[in-house]
Amino acid sequence: MSQLDKIVAAYRVATQYPALSSARIFDGSKSSVSVHSVWVQRVLERQAKTRFRQTVFSDYKTYSLTSPPTDITNELISAHSKSNKYFCVVREVESGKEIKQYLEVWADCSLVKNYDLSALDVHGKIYADGEFGTLEWSPDETKIVYIAEKKIPKSEPFYKQKSKASAQKDGVNNDIVPGKEYDWSQDWGEQLVGKITPVLVVCDIKTDSIDVLPNIPNDINPATATWIPDGKGVVAIGYTITPRKLGLIYCTNRPSHVFSLTLSGEYTVLSKNSEQLSMKSPTFNLSGTKLLWLERLADGPHHSCFKLMCCNWSTKEITTVVDFDNKILQVNNEQLPFYGLYNQAIPKRSWLNDDKTIVLSTPQGGSIHTFAIDTESKDIHYLPITKPFHECVSVLDVFNDILVCHKSSLNKPGQLFAIKIPSISEGYDFTNISIHEISPSRSLPNSDNFIVEHGYTLHDKPTTIFYGPKNSNCPLIVWPHGGPHSASLDSFIADAAFFVQIGFAVLFINYRGSIGLGKDYVESLLGNIGDADVKDVYNAVQSNPLWSNRKLLLYGGSHGGFLVTHLSGQYPSLFKAVCALNPVTDLITMFGTTDIPDWDIAEGGYNYSEVDSLANSKEVLMKLADCSPCKNVHKVQAPTLLLLGDKDLRVPSSQGLSYYHLLKKHGVTARVLMYNDCHPLSTVSADMDSSINTALWFEKYSSDVSE
DSSP: OOHHHHHHHHHHHHTOSOEEEEEEEEEEOSSOEEEEEEEEEEETTTTEEEEEEEEEEEOSSOEEEEEEEEEOTTEEEEEEOTTSSOEEEEEEEEETTEEEEEEEEEETTEEEEEEEHHHHOSSSOBOOSTTTOOEEEOTTSSEEEEEEEOOOOEEEOSOOOOOHHHHHHHHTOTTEEETOTTOOOOOOOTTOTTOOOEEEEEEETTTTEEEEOOOOOTTEEEEEEEEOTTSSEEEEEEEEOSSOOOOOTTOOOSOEEEEEEETTOOEEEOSOOOTTEEEEEEEEOTTSSEEEEEEEESSSSSSOOBEEEEEETTTOOEEEEEOSOOEEEEETTEEEEEOOBOOSOOOSSOBOTTSSEEEEEEEETTEEEEEEEETTTOOEEEOOSSOTTSSEEEEEEEETTEEEEEEEETTEEEEEEEEEOOEETTEEOTTSOEEEEOSOOOOOTTGGGEEEEEEOOBTTBOOEEEEEETTOOOOEEEEEOSTTTSOOOSSOOHHHHHHHHTTOEEEEEOOTTOSSSOHHHHHTTTTOTTTHHHHHHHHHHHTOHHHHTSOEEEEEETHHHHHHHHHHHHSTTTEEEEEEESOOOOHHHHHTTSSOHHHHHHHTTSOGGGOSOGGGOHHHHHHHHHHOGGGGGGGOOSOEEEEEETTOSSSOHHHHHHHHHHHHHTTOOEEEEEESOOTTOOSHHHHHHHHHHHHHHHHHHHSGGGO
16 A cells, blocks of 8 residues: 555544534433434545434433434524424425525424425525524424525616516516616625625414514624523524624624514613623523523624623523633632633523523633533532543533533544433532443544643643654644634544544644633733744743654644744744645735734734724734734745635635745745635545645655655
């Protein structure tokens, strides 16, 4: 077998494992549990991803599939009613050149309603994304609320030759507006292309009526709705769209509020109505007496620490349950830091039976920890599902004091667990939970030969994760995460597993600006990008001779690409090769081309609302120039591979291309791979080609022959 064949085989192995999309407890008691789960799996032969649903039954000793996995790739979004009597699905079906959407309602093992949404023509396409997507049954199980694109009037040229009969017909058709066909409308940016004006829609399955809810202000776009307890209206997030929309995906700092809207059109703001605040994920407790949501300051870093807010539904009084402050928790006579909440959503079902305790999972220092939070006493309890700051455990659903959680690590693909929380006279015993696997335990080949080590390397915080072969001095891939306000986590990453399988080690660094280590840690990077984050990555590598004395390679995307291009320019003799995915290389030119120009200004240390144009802001202009990797391109020595997406709206491919031309100008070996993809390069074809080309690039320039 050739070396290329071995690399391709290793990629196939690393990417064969399905990734969990969702899980829901269908029924559960102290003696058994039944769980529906949805998974996504790459199918290399088809260059596509498939989605499938399966159901498992467990008596907490063993588990078994109650039905074979079912392909649901053409299902956009689905929801069970509270009693599980009804199940609704939004399905997309190709019909000639058109893709049609249907809303299906299932009950009694059969399809009982099927609405052809394209034919009914009440609205545009239904939203099924993670930012706006909603599909939820009313408490009485007679109505379904969802979010869709607003229907827009048809347009045509000012002059269009028509038959006499057609002209007479159009004369009474007021829906056609001439001269509007080229009007530009702003959408919500990267990965939300075409999502311009969302509306709230209610389908009544008794009357078969589908209606758009009225009276949402024109400057507000609704998102993530849920029914109010009496079923006479909904609660949702309202995003402010003036003076412009800024890209929403990965950004939790968009001005917004929580509102209620009755079916008759009464619109009420529930949260503090401030342009300085941003909200996410409203959810009611079991009895409907408490409404919770996540809240943070708008503007500033694109993601940061949230408060957990609680609204008393009868009085509308709002209190803070979890604040921004770091805390020290007592866990089995040991102290455990709690760095705040960074989860961008609350699971639809997350309450224990006492109706005051909510279970949430959130990044904490390179891991995801799960906590039980008492919304009345405000006590926070760590759930010891795994060792703190090792692996990642995320709660997906809570029912009848049973949790369904997903656990994975860099060296172990994800697995589902059912967890029982024992009740005692004082409430719950969170120290003696019982954990039961309900999906197969999968392992990478030769996984015992690899280690995952967490280190308190920077600023006395858990900031590094090393993953690689034991007792080996193999080349080390230094892999700073993107964002910068995200985190490297000890969760399964197929590409990391692939690199380790073919003989590399990987070092992840949660530099200043990373989430999961405190609000102050996030904000400390503002005004210091290109300096503090670069130094943190460099110092992390140099902190351990077992790392620094290896052949070093750089790999990163987005802000991670910004960092690796900075590092290769600031420390040109240290690194053997670079691979940058959609990197930020020039903040000045990015300001006018990205869907999030506020990112440049905030990271530079300024207030976006005060900057109209860089032409009028010499200080800001010079600061952005000084922060940009391209200022050191003349020093770069390492061969550089640039992986770019021509559909990327977040970091347009012009950033990578301009950097490529500068590298070539200075005689640096460089190559560009351009994919028909957006920012993450996550399509099956783009990921396979980019990952294998990266492996070949690193092998070539880290080998002894290259020297």
